[in-house]
Amino acid sequence: MxxxxxxxxxxxxxxxxxxxxxxxxxxxxxxxxxxxxxxxxxxxxxxxxxxxxxxxxxxxxxxxxxxxxxxxxxxxxxxxxxxxxxxxxxxxxxxxxxxxxxxxxxxxxxxxxxxxxxxxxxxxxxxxxxxxxxxxxxxxxxxxxxxxxxxxxxxxxxxxxxxxxxxxxxxxxxxxxxxxxxxxxxxLTPVPQGAGPPAPKSTPVGAVLPAPDGLAAAFAGNHAMNLSWRAVTGATHYEVWRDGRLIAPNVGSGFTDRGLATGRHRYEVRAVLDVAGAVVQQSNSAITEALVPWxxxxxxxxxxxxxxxxxxx
The missing domain is CATH 3.40.630.40 (Zn-dependent exopeptidases)
Known part of the structure; x- marks a missing residue:
């Protein structure tokens, strides 16, 4: 129309x-x-x-x-x-x-x-x-x-x-x-990559955790992005990385990223198992890209x- x-x-x-x-x-x-x-x-x-x-x-x-x-x-x-x-x-x-x-x-x-x-x-x-x-x-x-x-x-x-x-x-x-x-x-300007997360940790009692499934990013307006994913069995919390930098070291199964610059961003989310305050297991990253529209x-x-x-x- x-x-x-x-x-x-x-x-x-x-x-x-x-x-x-x-x-x-x-x-x-x-x-x-x-x-x-x-x-x-x-x-x-x-x-x-x-x-x-x-x-x-x-x-x-x-x-x-x-x-x-x-x-x-x-x-x-x-x-x-x-x-x-x-x-x-x-x-x-x-x-x-x-x-x-x-x-x-x-x-x-x-x-x-x-x-x-x-x-x-x-x-x-x-x-x-x-x-x-x-x-x-x-x-x-x-x-x-x-x-x-x-x-x-x-x-x-x-x-x-x-x-x-x-x-x-x-x-x-x-x-x-x-x-x-x-x-x-x-x-179409390439997403800045940064160093990114290190290799995931594992322990003798368990392999690397599975990566979070169903990672999605939805623009929420006002330079904010809502991230969601399905919970990983055994994980105590999650890390969120944006453009190769850790921005949230300890969140539940969802996160809102605020104050974003206009343009395209790359998100990585990792599942983490924490025992007595120490990280003992991590997953590989679930990855998605999202646009904060101009x-x-x-x-x-x-x-x-x-x-x-x-x-x-």
């Missing part, structure tokens, strides 16, 4: 409101339509990858810049999607802007540019900061409480790129480049009475 609603919104923008006009001689396209289309694709792909996503607008309406920036409060990342304009109609390519001093933002911005270029065949112009009188020149970067990036997929002011932006395939390629970079950084705000930029840049060919 969500996909149908998104499709209807795109069709309304491209057909009913005149966001794109094409004739045999050429056409006109407005930035606000291209970026909403791209934003729907990015949001859909991020949701499918387990990312918590919200959009600053879902139809052709004007949203004040300050409201768009403020939408990132409580989020991890704001991605503002645009297509560029220039007084020089010969300028082409993809670029991005990130907040001054934000190393993570800079790395992600450049990866987005690189992946858009690979998907859509655009020229890599780079990832930049721009300083103004009050810090970041662009208000959406300056006023966002979260890491924020502006993506400029192509130059709608260039006739060739405007013509390409009028096609769903090219817009999809730009959106896929953005989504590929975000998913790679936010979801919250990403996707901002389609211009809308409503603000069409953004205009392209003609």
């Amino acid at each position: 969500r996909r149908l609603v998104g499709l209807l919104a795109i069709l309304a923008l491209l057909g009913v409101t005149g966001a794109t006009r094409v004739s045999a001689a050429g056409g006109t396209i407005y930035e606000k339509a291209t970026t909403l289309d791209e934003s729907f694709v990015v949001a859909e792909r991020l949701r499918a990858a387990g990312v918590d996503v919200a959009l600053t607008r879902g139809d052709d309406r004007y949203v004040e810049l300050s409201r768009r920036a403020a939408a990132s409060r409580g989020a991890d990342l704001l991605v503002s999607i645009h297509n560029n304009g220039s007084t020089s109609r010969s300028v082409v390519g993809t670029e991005a802007y990130y907040q001054i001093g934000n190393r993570f933002g800079g790395q992600l911005a450049y990866d987005i540019v690189r992946r858009i270029s690979a998907k859509a065949g655009t020229v890599v112009r780079g990832a930049f900061t721009r300083r103004g009188d009050n810090g970041d020149y662009y208000a959406v970067l300056r006023e966002s409480p979260a890491t924020a990036i502006i993506v400029e997929g192509a130059f709608i002011s260039n006739a060739g790129e405007a013509r390409r932006l009028s096609t769903a395939d090219f817009r999809r390629r730009i959106a896929d480049g953005i989504a590929d970079a975000l998913i790679n950084r936010l979801v 919250r990403v705000i996707v901002d389609p930029g211009h809308g409503g009475r603000d069409p953004g840049a205009v392209g003609r060919w």
Whole structure:
């Protein structure tokens, strides 16, 4: 149903409101339509990858810049999607802007540019900061409480790129480049391993305990993870390891891990037999991985009475 609603919104923008006009001689396209289309694709792909996503607008309406920036409060990342304009109609390519001093933002911005270029065949112009009188020149970067990036997929002011932006395939390629970079950084980044637990103990009176069965991790919201497993016969308690580090040396058959960093984590749980305060037997680890989802705000930029840049060919 969500996909149908998104499709209807795109069709309304491209057909009913005149966001794109094409004739045999050429056409006109407005930035606000291209970026909403791209934003729907990015949001859909991020949701499918387990990312918590919200959009600053879902139809052709004007949203004040300050409201768009403020939408990132409580989020991890704001991605503002645009297509560029220039007084020089010969300028082409993809670029991005990130907040001054934000190393993570800079790395992600450049990866987005690189992946858009690979998907859509655009020229890599780079990832930049721009300083103004009050810090970041662009208000959406300056006023966002979260890491924020502006993506400029192509130059709608260039006739060739405007013509390409009028096609769903090219817009999809730009959106896929953005989504590929975000998913790679936010979801697929390898889990930190750490040293991990030592080999399990055993005694002459018994072999190593069996590993806990049915280990499951469920995100509980607010950067917390609920862990559960089935009890092991003979165990007096359990150890919980996260990302190779012991975080709970003595728990029952369940544990809530709080204050987690956003991203993927690896959990190991071991059964322990304690006799008179001394550990005499342990199990091998039951292992699972779990994601503390990133919250990403996707901002389609211009809308409503603000069409953004205009392209003609």
